[in-house]
Amino acid sequence: MAPDHKTLEILLHGVGGIRYLLPSSKEFDTLSCGYVKNSNTPLVIFRPKNENEIIFCVQFCISNNIQFAVRVGGHDLYGRSTVSNGATIDLRDINYVNISRDRQRARIGGGILTDTLLEHLEKDGLMTPVGGVGTVGYVGWATLGGYGMYSPSYGLGLDQIIGARLVTSHNTVLSADQQLLKVLRGGGVGFGIVVELEILVYPLQDSLPAQLSLHPALFNLPEVGPTWMTAFEWVGPKTKDYQIWLQKLSKHNLQIDVKTTTPLQHLRASTAMLPHSVYGRPQSVCISHWTPEAISILGTHGSNMPDQHYIGLTIHQLHGRACELSLLPNIWMNRSPHFLVEILGFASSIQDADKAIAWAKDFRKDLSAVNTALESSYIAMTDPSFLNLNRIYGEEVVKDLKRLKMEYDPQGNFNHIILDVQEREVVMGADVE
Ligand SMILES: Cc1cc2nc3c(=O)[nH]c(=O)nc-3n(C[C@H](O)[C@H](O)[C@H](O)COP(=O)(O)OP(=O)(O)OC[C@H]3O[C@@H](n4cnc5c(N)ncnc54)[C@H](O)[C@@H]3O)c2cc1C
CATH class of the missing domain: 3.30.43.10 (Uridine Diphospho-n-acetylenolpyruvylglucosamine Reductase, domain 2)
Structure with a gap:
């Protein structure tokens, strides 16, 4: 007690x-x-x-x-x-950034937020891939996978992790060995507290590899209603390829507003569009490609979206370098190109939350039934009642995770975590719906 x-x-x-x-x-x-x-x-x-x-x-x-x-x-x-x-x-007071002499790596405090990280790096003419929101913690984002607009150019968040220090329940601080690093790349943090990560960083100049990311979203705009919008994010200099893509877009009669920005400015602009906090429960589905059936489900549920604030949908895309097999050992199984559809069953008040939650659940049910839906899901965005670790990692990796859990946290002190191999044993193998 x-x-x-x-x-x-x-x-x-x-x-x-x-x-x-x-x-x-x-x-x-x-x-x-x-x-x-x-x-x-x-x-x-x-x-x-x-x-x-x-x-x-x-x-x-x-x-x-x-x-x-x-x-x-x-x-x-x-x-x-x-x-x-x-x-x-x-951990938010542990938010330092120490850049290596060769300017290719940085040691960062386990409590750093992505905005603070980019702020430090940008001052030094550097950057590293991040997600779309500056108030998200870097360790939680990167260790579970880490989708974002830079992943086509540099790989996922997990592909940036080259070292870690952890406090375990044995009351020691240890430098992660290769097997622990491997599971930190995609498995989240279930074995202790990550006090420091060492990550790859890149020059913030015109030498950035050029890649285009499409970031579609559906939101309920005040006085407009449900509206589809897409951010076309070009990471790199204005090369010939950039001009070709811009011309392609211009053909679609779209009103195009081109802004040149830095990773930090971009992160702050997208964070500013979000509310500070919400009520509700999101869902997600990964699909390999869009079929007429999948698109029609987007249309149907998009138009049935309850007329309230904060509800919506965003789509992350995995392509480019994020789909190449990383040289660093990891447990991320979902390297094939795909779309991560995040269904935001959110509301601005507790009274509206139930409607938003029900809408997101129905949406998920229909979209996960299309034949291009992947069995695997993104663990950070999977409702625990639909979580199936065997499908995400495969049975062999789940066995390894259990073994490591017994080694580093035999008493189960780190239990309030996302990758809970102990509790999941009850649910594994069945999609509880
Ligand atoms: C608005 C919003 C936008 C998002 N955007 C993206 C996106 O663009 N791409 C993407 O891939 N994901 C995205 N996510 C998902 C997000 O990356 C994960 O939910 C992530 O785990 C959040 O980390 P956090 O530190 O902010 O959250 P927290 O709730 O503080 O932590 C998340 C989990 O990680 C554990 N944890 C965090 N840091 C440590 C540490 N140092 N040591 C031990 N345990 C730790 C916590 O105990 C908790 O279990 C988004 C989520 C939200 C709500």
């Missing part, structure tokens, strides 16, 4: 200089709020500043029987970075 509030306050006198916040603190609500709101309220939020403080927090929780979850950006879509009546270990 976790201690009650009074006992906890007494115990917390022993944590020395480690910053913590109780529900009575002014900043508590802001700091505990995630992107998708949920009813989990932690007893305490820790804000460790370094590895030793993280070790202390983990030990404090284990020895006082307090469940804990790790949080960075708070963008897990299913509330897995908070635990009711438990502790949140919030």
Whole structure:
């Protein structure tokens, strides 16, 4: 049993200089709020500043029987970075960036947000692939896969990971060996707390490889209603290829607004279009290509979309270098070109959430039945009730993951995680619907 509030306050006198916040603190609500709101309220939020403080927090929780979850950006879509009546270990104060002398690698703090990362790199004339939203935590994004507009040019987020340091439940900090690095590339963080990643970085100049990314989306625009829009994102200089693609687009009678930008400016512009937080539950489906049937499902559900805010759909595309087999060992199985359709069953109020959730579920059901739908799904965006690890990773990899879990976290202290090989045993093999 976790201690009650009074006992906890007494115990917390022993944590020395480690910053913590109780529900009575002014900043508590802001700091505990995630992107998708949920009813989990932690007893305490820790804000460790370094590895030793993280070790202390983990030990404090284990020895006082307090469940804990790790949080960075708070963008897990299913509330897995908070635990009711438990502790949140919030890493956001560990957000350094140390660039190597050869300017090809960087060591980054495990609590860094993607905006902060790009801000540091851009000051040094560098960049690295990121997703579309600056408030997402880099470690959570990259270790689970990491789709984004730069993946056709540089590979996925996981393809950038070349080193990691972790605090495990054995109370040590270890440098990940090759087998741990392999599962961190695509398996997320289930074996400990990632205090540092070493990643690949690239020059931010005209030498960027040129690639086009299409980013279609459906949103309910105020006074306009459901509207399809597509961002054409060209990563690189204005080469001949760029001109050819621009001409192709011009033929479609589209109003084209061309903006030259930097990765950081682009990230900030797309983040600014999103609400700070939402209610609801998203769904996702991966499909290999668009058939008339799949397109008609988009049309039908798009026009049935409840008339409310924050609901919608976005489509990520995997192509280019992200589809090449990475030289770095990893457990990502979904390298074939595909589209990740993210169905945003979101609402601005709790009252509207049920309608949005039901719309997203129906949409998913129909789209996942088309013959180009992939069996595998993107773990970060898979509703836990549809999660099937064997389909995502294959049985052999799941066995390896279980073995590693027993090695690094035999007591199951890191349980509030996305890749929960222990709990999933009950669900595996069946698509619970
Ligand atoms: C608005 C929005 C936009 C998104 N855009 C994209 C996108 O463009 N591409 C894409 O691929 N995905 C995208 N995602 C999915 C996102 O990448 C994942 O949900 C990611 O895991 C979020 O990480 P976080 O740190 O922000 O969230 P958190 O909720 O803080 O963390 C997510 C999970 O990772 C664990 N974790 C995080 N950091 C650490 C660490 N250092 N050590 C140990 N455990 C850790 C947490 O415990 C939790 O289980 C998006 C999600 C949202 C809500």
